[in-house]
Amino acid sequence: MLAKVLGYTLVGLMGVPIMVEVDVTNGLPAIDIVGLADTVVKESKERVKSAIKNSGRQVPTKKLVINLAPADVKKESSSLDLALAIGILKASGSLEAEVKDIIFLGELSLDGSVRRVNGVLPALISALNDGYKKFIIPKENEKEASFVDGIEVIAVSSLRETIDHLSNLTPIKPVEKQGFISKAGKNLYDSDMAFVKGQKVAKRALEVAVSGGHNLLFVGAPGTGKTMLAKCIPTIMPDMTFEEALETTKIHSVSGVLKDSDGIVYARPFRSPHHTATTISLTGGGNKVKPGEISLAHNGVLFLDEMPEYSRSTLEALRQPLEDGVISVTRANGSVTYPANFILCGSMNPCPCGNYGSEDKECTCSPSQIAKYKAKISGPLLDRIDIQVQVDSVKYAELSTEEQCEDSKTIKARVNETRRIQKERFSEDGILTNSDMGEKHLRKYCKLDKTCEDLLKNAYDKLHLSPRARSRIIKVARTIADMEKSANIKPQHILEAISYRH
Amino acid sequence: MKNVYTNAELCLIWLDSFLGLEYKNKKEVFKFITEKSNIKQLLIDAKLSLINLLGTEKYNLLVNSANKEYLDFILKGLEKEEVTAITIISKNYPKELKETEVPPLVLYAKGNVNLLNTPCFTIVGSRKTLAQSLAQTEKFVSEICSHFTIVTGNAEGVDSKVISTALENNAKVITVLAGGINNVYPKSSVNLVEKVAKTGLVLSEFFQVPSIQPFNFPIRNRILAGLSKGVLITSGSKKSGTIYTADYAFEYGKDVFAFPYSIGVPSGEGCNEIIKRGGILVDTPLDILSFYNIESKESKIELTNEEQKVVEVIANGTTHIEKISKELNLGITQLTTILALLEIKGVICKNGVNQYAII
Numbered sequence A: 001m002l003a004k005v006l007g008y009t010l011v012g013l014m015g016v017p018i019m020v021e022v023d024v025t026n027g028l029p030a031i032d033i034v035g036l037a038d039t040v041v042k043e044s045k046e047r048v049k050s051a052i053k054n055s056g057r058q059v060p061t062k063k064l065v066i067n068l069a070p071a072d073v074k075k076e077s078s079s080l081d082l083a084l085a086i087g088i089l090k091a092s093g094s095l096e097a098e099v100k101d102i103i104f105l106g107e108l109s110l111d112g113s114v115r116r117v118n119g120v121l122p123a124l125i126s127a128l129n130d131g132y133k134k135f136i137i138p139k140e141n142e143k144e145a146s147f148v149d150g151i152e153v154i155a156v157s158s159l160r161e162t163i164d165h166l167s168n169l170t171p172i173k174p175v176e177k178q179g180f181i182s183k184a185g186k187n188l189y190d191s192d193m194a195f196v197k198g199q200k201v202a203k204r205a206l207e208v209a210v211s212g213g214h215n216l217l218f219v220g221a222p223g224t225g226k227t228m229l230a231k232c233i234p235t236i237m238p239d240m241t242f243e244e245a246l247e248t249t250k251i252h253s254v255s256g257v258l259k260d261s262d263g264i265v266y267a268r269p270f271r272s273p274h275h276t277a278t279t280i281s282l283t284g285g286g287n288k289v290k291p292g293e294i295s296l297a298h299n300g301v302l303f304l305d306e307m308p309e310y311s312r313s314t315l316e317a318l319r320q321p322l323e324d325g326v327i328s329v330t331r332a333n334g335s336v337t338y339p340a341n342f343i344l345c346g347s348m349n350p351c352p353c354g355n356y357g358s359e360d361k362e363c364t365c366s367p368s369q370i371a372k373y374k375a376k377i378s379g380p381l382l383d384r385i386d387i388q389v390q391v392d393s394v395k396y397a398e399l400s401t402e403e404q405c406e407d408s409k410t411i412k413a414r415v416n417e418t419r420r421i422q423k424e425r426f427s428e429d430g431i432l433t434n435s436d437m438g439e440k441h442l443r444k445y446c447k448l449d450k451t452c453e454d455l456l457k458n459a460y461d462k463l464h465l466s467p468r469a470r471s472r473i474i475k476v477a478r479t480i481a482d483m484e485k486s487a488n489i490k491p492q493h494i495l496e497a498i499s500y501r502h
Numbered sequence B: 001m002k003n004v005y006t007n008a009e010l011c012l013i014w015l016d017s018f019l020g021l022e023y024k025n026k027k028e029v030f031k032f033i034t035e036k037s038n039i040k041q042l043l044i045d046a047k048l049s050l051i052n053l054l055g056t057e058k059y060n061l062l063v064n065s066a067n068k069e070y071l072d073f074i075l076k077g078l079e080k081e082e083v084t085a086i087t088i089i090s091k092n093y094p095k096e097l098k099e100t101e102v103p104p105l106v107l108y109a110k111g112n113v114n115l116l117n118t119p120c121f122t123i124v125g126s127r128k129t130l131a132q133s134l135a136q137t138e139k140f141v142s143e144i145c146s147h148f149t150i151v152t153g154n155a156e157g158v159d160s161k162v163i164s165t166a167l168e169n170n171a172k173v174i175t176v177l178a179g180g181i182n183n184v185y186p187k188s189s190v191n192l193v194e195k196v197a198k199t200g201l202v203l204s205e206f207f208q209v210p211s212i213q214p215f216n217f218p219i220r221n222r223i224l225a226g227l228s229k230g231v232l233i234t235s236g237s238k239k240s241g242t243i244y245t246a247d248y249a250f251e252y253g254k255d256v257f258a259f260p261y262s263i264g265v266p267s268g269e270g271c272n273e274i275i276k277r278g279g280i281l282v283d284t285p286l287d288i289l290s291f292y293n294i295e296s297k298e299s300k301i302e303l304t305n306e307e308q309k310v311v312e313v314i315a316n317g318t319t320h321i322e323k324i325s326k327e328l329n330l331g332i333t334q335l336t337t338i339l340a341l342l343e344i345k346g347v348i349c350k351n352g353v354n355q356y357a358i359i
């Protein structure tokens, strides 16, 4: 008897329904899986056999041929286990229930329990777009499913439960929908701007950067609060919208880093890959074509501590995603695109020894050593960084402990307002923040009066600014003007922006 | 450009081409050079003295090279690199330098050789220099360069700053190399040196230096000191080469000026030492201009009351932005804009993390 059961496999964040066809024929007892299955799927034979036995059913002592269609899609996930088991049971006649139109997702343990799999959320959303509405998924992935409207999801913890549900012996209630509750006002982060003492210049620069979506670079001696400040960036970014949260959750789900408790990512990601990280671990790819750190940072912050220490090729790989907000990962047959829209926050020492500009320690670096160190971050990458800010040593910052500092919530409220102004302004331009502005937007929205033009020209001559610095300064000045709700860019906005030059 | 040399000049150029001959030996031969000298005659005239100094073997080597082919080879090399040889008996040999104790017998020059007989002023300093001192160097060069040809070395740090500032001001500038004019050292300065050759003058005592040695720097520094009326040292540790330049300048009776530094700044200890030895402390370009009775047309920078207050607070030693903000009760954002404007006006400069200094 031939049985057909649906599974689902992901290619990047998009998926393909897999038809699991099981045929029982006379012959020596064996299971043959055909149809471009990789080793993970082939290994599932043993798991499925054992799981069926331990669920009180029999694996027929006949020849089983299992075909996975379409044949040209590589199936590389153990999440097809459940579909395989149901297929075998149907084909051998030990399960009679109708399973048409149901997509099965889940990995089986030898004892028959159903284990969590990666990528349930993107699979559900993608399958829904394909017109599928009924799913059976692991209980452990239940939370992810609760955010998708318009589908019926049954969450199971074992194969036996699945069989009992399907044969209507012990029906399971579908997973209840929980709407996306904005966690505005809730504390999602361990860090807070109120905990950072002193550092007034850096904190102001941070607010400007987040308000306009500008990438930034901290310069300061080792042991300054660079990491602490960077961790505050997500805390003053606007709360994620449902769409943003879903996008980020999809990526985290596929990567298997999704936390059980929430099922959806509420907090903006903060990713800080070490400088020894490989280019692939940053951009994504490799055998499994997994998303990299820059995609895990999607809608959040990518923090590169000690930026000049990263390999040149790794830093270069950031340029395209910084431009496009997505990264294409090539694989054997074609390429997969993952979103990668993040605020880049780098940090570096002022010089190789770290003491340049220090009040009490002597710098032992020669000018050419310093120049070489700075040149490790290539010009084109620096061009994508609008704001550079000097960070005081912690020792200095501690001097001002008695002062009351604003908390992240207060600052975030201002950021939200500034972001709203930008969203309205750019409603027809297809961009969201000032940092996204191209030359044509600069001409349209950043007209400068004569005073501002003269000021820029003077600064250009006196401070030896590079021609490229000009558009960066104007973009940042636009953000500062927005923060003050000023329709026009004024000289003081230009001046402050100049103070954030490289 | 084809240079025409007199017979006596050719004798000196020929003589100078022997890298194995020491300065004092060349000086000895030089005594025999007259207006009518030619190389062959010179070797005959100076034969006894030369054999005495060099021994027969070396003397014979000179004799073997005393021919037209050898001399043409040298001249072609100069011509190809657009280098002019200026000998101590040439009309345009710099007078200030000629009066020093061990003037180079031949100078190799690339660029505008007329600068050699303009009033020169030397400004030098170390590779490692505080940002503030570099900014001040820039200010001094900008003010002085309309009155003097600025002379400096070609190292990183102060010297490079002096050159780039002079070039930006379209001023006359001479860079004196420690390496050969045909093999610039350090390599990192090649671009800057090429720029100087276009509008200013590049100078060296050597056409080619096979490999640069530590002693090449002090002997170059005697030229830096010798070319000018006065020498300003803007930074230097106690052992730095710039101190040699000051020593030569004292020795030659030049006017020696130096930036003052506070106690405990390693890159300034040499400058303080120079002042102790009688160097003139300068903290504004006017100090130098008035020393030479030059009326300065220094344009007064207009400052608002608020800017003036900020400048005063910094001048009184409150240099960190948060401390300034507290002292004047100004918000960080507002203060940031004032500081940026003062930077553009050239009154202050960044000097370390969130710190500022008066220029």
Ligand SMILES: [Zn+2]
Residues within 6 Å of the ligand: A351, A352, A353, A354, A355, A356, A362, A363, A364, A365
């Ligand atoms: Zn250093």
